[in-house]
Amino acid sequence: MLEFELSAGQQQLREGIRSIGKSVIRPMSLGWDKNKEIPEDFLRNFYSMSKSLQGAENPMADYNEGPKEKSNKPRSTNRTAAVGAEELAWADASIMLSLPGPGLGGPPVRASGTPEQKERFFSIFRDMSDQLRWGAYGLTEPGAGSDVKAIRTTCRKDGDDYILNGRKCYITNGGRAAWVVIFATVDASQGRAGQRAFVVEQGTPGFFVGKIEDKLGLRANETAELVLEDCRVPAANLLGGEEKYQSKEGFMTAMKTFDNTRPLVAAMACGIGKAAYEYARDFVKDNYMLGRPIPRYAALAERLARISRRLEAARILVWKAVWMADHGKPNAKEASMAKALAGQAAISACIDAIEICGAHGTLSEDHALLEKWFRDIKVYDIFEGTGQIQRIVISKRLMTNLRGF
Amino acid sequence: MISFEPTEDQRLIQETVGELAKTTLAPRAREFEAAREVADDVQQVIGEMGLALAAVPEAHGGQELGLLTAVLINEGLSRGDSATPFGLHGFGPYVWAAQELASSDQLTDLLTPLAAGKPGGAVAWSEVKARKDRAAFVTTASKSGDGYTLSGSKCFVGGVAAADRFIVFADVEGEATDAPWSGSGAFVVKRDAPGLKLGKRHETLGLACADFGRLELDGVDVNEADRLRGGDDFVAATLRFFARYSLTVAARQVGLCKSSFDITRDYCDIREAFGKPIGHFQAVAFTLADRHMDAESAGELCRRAAWAWDARKPFETCLAYTAQAVAHAHEAAMRCGDDAVQLHGGAGFMRDVIVEKMMRDAKQTALVGMTAEQMDQVAALVACRAKLTPELVLPTPDAQAILT
Numbered sequence A: 001m002l003e004f005e006l007s008a009g010q011q012q013l014r015e016g017i018r019s020i021g022k023s024v025i026r027p028m029s030l031g032w033d034k035n036k037e038i039p040e041d042f043l044r045n046f047y048s049m050s051k052s053l054q055g056a057e058n059p060m061a062d063y064n065e066g067p068k069e070k071s072n073k074p075r076s077t078n079r080t081a082a083v084g085a086e087e088l089a090w091a092d093a094s095i096m097l098s099l100p101g102p103g104l105g106g107p108p109v110r111a112s113g114t115p116e117q118k119e120r121f122f123s124i125f126r127d128m129s130d131q132l133r134w135g136a137y138g139l140t141e142p143g144a145g146s147d148v149k150a151i152r153t154t155c156r157k158d159g160d161d162y163i164l165n166g167r168k169c170y171i172t173n174g175g176r177a178a179w180v181v182i183f184a185t186v187d188a189s190q191g192r193a194g195q196r197a198f199v200v201e202q203g204t205p206g207f208f209v210g211k212i213e214d215k216l217g218l219r220a221n222e223t224a225e226l227v228l229e230d231c232r233v234p235a236a237n238l239l240g241g242e243e244k245y246q247s248k249e250g251f252m253t254a255m256k257t258f259d260n261t262r263p264l265v266a267a268m269a270c271g272i273g274k275a276a277y278e279y280a281r282d283f284v285k286d287n288y289m290l291g292r293p294i295p296r297y298a299a300l301a302e303r304l305a306r307i308s309r310r311l312e313a314a315r316i317l318v319w320k321a322v323w324m325a326d327h328g329k330p331n332a333k334e335a336s337m338a339k340a341l342a343g344q345a346a347i348s349a350c351i352d353a354i355e356i357c358g359a360h361g362t363l364s365e366d367h368a369l370l371e372k373w374f375r376d377i378k379v380y381d382i383f384e385g386t387g388q389i390q391r392i393v394i395s396k397r398l399m400t401n402l403r404g405f
Numbered sequence B: 001m002i003s004f005e006p007t008e009d010q011r012l013i014q015e016t017v018g019e020l021a022k023t024t025l026a027p028r029a030r031e032f033e034a035a036r037e038v039a040d041d042v043q044q045v046i047g048e049m050g051l052a053l054a055a056v057p058e059a060h061g062g063q064e065l066g067l068l069t070a071v072l073i074n075e076g077l078s079r080g081d082s083a084t085p086f087g088l089h090g091f092g093p094y095v096w097a098a099q100e101l102a103s104s105d106q107l108t109d110l111l112t113p114l115a116a117g118k119p120g121g122a123v124a125w126s127e128v129k130a131r132k133d134r135a136a137f138v139t140t141a142s143k144s145g146d147g148y149t150l151s152g153s154k155c156f157v158g159g160v161a162a163a164d165r166f167i168v169f170a171d172v173e174g175e176a177t178d179a180p181w182s183g184s185g186a187f188v189v190k191r192d193a194p195g196l197k198l199g200k201r202h203e204t205l206g207l208a209c210a211d212f213g214r215l216e217l218d219g220v221d222v223n224e225a226d227r228l229r230g231g232d233d234f235v236a237a238t239l240r241f242f243a244r245y246s247l248t249v250a251a252r253q254v255g256l257c258k259s260s261f262d263i264t265r266d267y268c269d270i271r272e273a274f275g276k277p278i279g280h281f282q283a284v285a286f287t288l289a290d291r292h293m294d295a296e297s298a299g300e301l302c303r304r305a306a307w308a309w310d311a312r313k314p315f316e317t318c319l320a321y322t323a324q325a326v327a328h329a330h331e332a333a334m335r336c337g338d339d340a341v342q343l344h345g346g347a348g349f350m351r352d353v354i355v356e357k358m359m360r361d362a363k364q365t366a367l368v369g370m371t372a373e374q375m376d377q378v379a380a381l382v383a384c385r386a387k388l389t390p391e392l393v394l395p396t397p398d399a400q401a402i403l404t
């Protein structure tokens, strides 16, 4: 049946996150942004709090690790994750990205790891009461972002190990990650077929954290450079094992990940956009211009409504993409549509919100959050594939034999 | 639960309507345009399928399938030809106005002819002249005996030529207060009522197979029983009427978005320039991707809004969802029509290709019922929990002073 309602559990999750978001996270948000970090104590408390929110389960655990046992019944994992991600990003985008867990590293391990690898790499997140842990995803290099097949980090078999050499940049939680999924190539001239994905663990000899970036937005979330110098990685950490790479599977691993994560990133964008929209709405509701309530000015009302409906349009595509994922339907196009629309809708929401609130929007102390969201949102049209790259993914599925641009 | 799967029944209707759209409406769109009407055989087929009354309760001769099904039907028909739904009997605002404004007894009477396959009625809202003294209809209903006498000039009345009766909006003598649009009322007028005259048919930009015309009321007498009171809140009932009808119109825009997109995508796949299909140029491919996002998001927003009405969500929720869906669909359709012509190049400008018609239809459809701007105003008022006062939420009927 066509239905657009959250389940009772999802509603509870949303309300739970919203109330913590409002009373606990929002008040800290600007401070974190200024200090460029979220204190670990806070993350630890938040982690146990979010566990209690869903009984013994971390709301993201199911998403990160995948269902414990296989069943044919569609699960609502992706839908629930989207609802949670939007709401937490509404509270603060940086904390959403700083949550302990495998993060963006989870989906490739889940999609391509052997059972042994999944157990080994996910088990460390099951109980983090003693220590918080993160995973990360290392694809981007100084010379290769959108053009994934241009990566130059090399891997060479040596006995039971691989030797990795290269540099990764802009890696979310890269510095503190317990392990990072690193993409490398045996032979750059082979393009995608030459690519391999490894799980590289912190402390592996030859694996260093480089520069920690100073950024426009998402300042409280760590973005790191990673350096691999004759880094020796056991062959057992080659994702999926040797035989998996007879084809272009390595590259497909990187891409498959995106079908699951793009809608979530889009959901976060909707959350930030919603924060800005609600701020502007409340401003409009509570203020008068020339003695008239602002919503009576058609041009401003229209502006406000336009922000809201663009976000709704994006959210409905997010929901469709995660619904497809939950039902095991191929959703690469829909995932990209959600991401492309959400990035744009949320960016213009943040820009327009500032404009609607007038000079207040950029000046006043009170409006500092609005200014922060405006800085945070930009990257949502950049990471996980820029808006342009999403349109390439979409158009490849619209045209016959389109090979890229 | 969030789900994008239609029910089995809805899927069947979608399939049937889709087939009809593809095999009959699309190939005959130009024929209907030239004839300036939808052919009788098609009227009959669609009438027999009962599609116009899909959302009407069974007690009144409908199929009681809900607004969502009506939305799917409108989208499906429009996918074949974006103008046809406007020329079909029973697809105008009449059925929706009747459902919201009439009492149960009145409704049976109003819908019986339609259920029996007759053309049905029309709604006369828009005024030829603007009123200067206060916000109200220029057309008046003065009290006379037990009833009223209607006088005025209406325009833009859709389906006027075939209508057997009209729902006429007017300013009721002695009922107005200081509030704008206070004292407004709606009355049923039979076509053969003395004093009622049809004016000339409007020449229009698009939707040529549908007729829009003037209606002159010169001392037309009606009874108290002909007054449609809309329950206890006339403004709210009128708003519900416009919202629900506008949503079916938005669904037609979605059909237009999807068909213009499909046609354009196919063209870009085969049309070659500089040695490759034009769709393989990024600027073209990205435009297609954007229009695809428009079509899909507008479609799902319309479905969500209809779902909310059917699920009896709070009025404000239904209204907000509807406003968002309608505004987005109108804008999306304009972009889809425009880019369809653009990406066809010179061919797009020629009548041999259907997209120029779609572009004209899209613009005209965007002015039916409530416009994107009006819907945005409604959505903003709901969002700000401001009062839904009639002068802000209802389409202005009195802005037609430019017509003479």
Ligand SMILES: Cc1cc2nc3c(=O)[nH]c(=O)nc-3n(C[C@H](O)[C@H](O)[C@H](O)COP(=O)(O)OP(=O)(O)OC[C@H]3O[C@@H](n4cnc5c(N)ncnc54)[C@H](O)[C@@H]3O)c2cc1C
Pocket (backbone or CB within 6 Å): A104, A136, A137, A138, A139, A140, A144, A145, A146, A147, A169, A170, A171, A172, A173, A215, A218, A223, A379, A382, A383, A384, A385, A386, A387, A388, A389, A392, A405, B282
């Ligand atoms: C805060 C942050 C966190 C990040 N986290 C991670 C992470 O955890 N892991 C990771 O691997 N990466 C991460 N990234 C990297 C991110 O995915 C890349 O920045 C992104 O993919 C773009 O790559 P690029 O920066 O090299 O830009 P480029 O690829 O150089 O692109 C520059 C511009 O050219 C456009 N462009 C490129 N190719 C085309 C084309 N064919 N057609 C049209 N336009 C084109 C792009 O859209 C863009 O506008 C992160 C980045 C940021 C900013």
Ligand SMILES: Cc1cc2nc3c(=O)[nH]c(=O)nc-3n(C[C@H](O)[C@H](O)[C@H](O)COP(=O)(O)OP(=O)(O)OC[C@H]3O[C@@H](n4cnc5c(N)ncnc54)[C@H](O)[C@@H]3O)c2cc1C
Pocket (backbone or CB within 6 Å): A298, A299, B092, B093, B122, B123, B124, B125, B126, B155, B156, B157, B158, B159, B207, B212, B364, B365, B367, B368, B369, B370, B371, B372, B373, B374, B377, B392, B395, B396, B397, B398, B399, B400
């Ligand atoms: C094909 C077609 C069929 C129609 N069928 C019928 C029918 O059957 N019966 C009938 O009575 N009428 C009918 N109409 C008339 C229709 O209801 C009106 O055209 C519509 O409500 C818009 O009103 P208007 O043309 O008077 O424009 P106006 O109200 O004068 O609006 C002009 C412009 O101002 C904008 N605007 C209006 N209000 C606001 C606001 N509050 N804030 C910001 N911008 C605003 C509008 O969006 C528009 O762009 C039909 C029209 C068309 C085109």
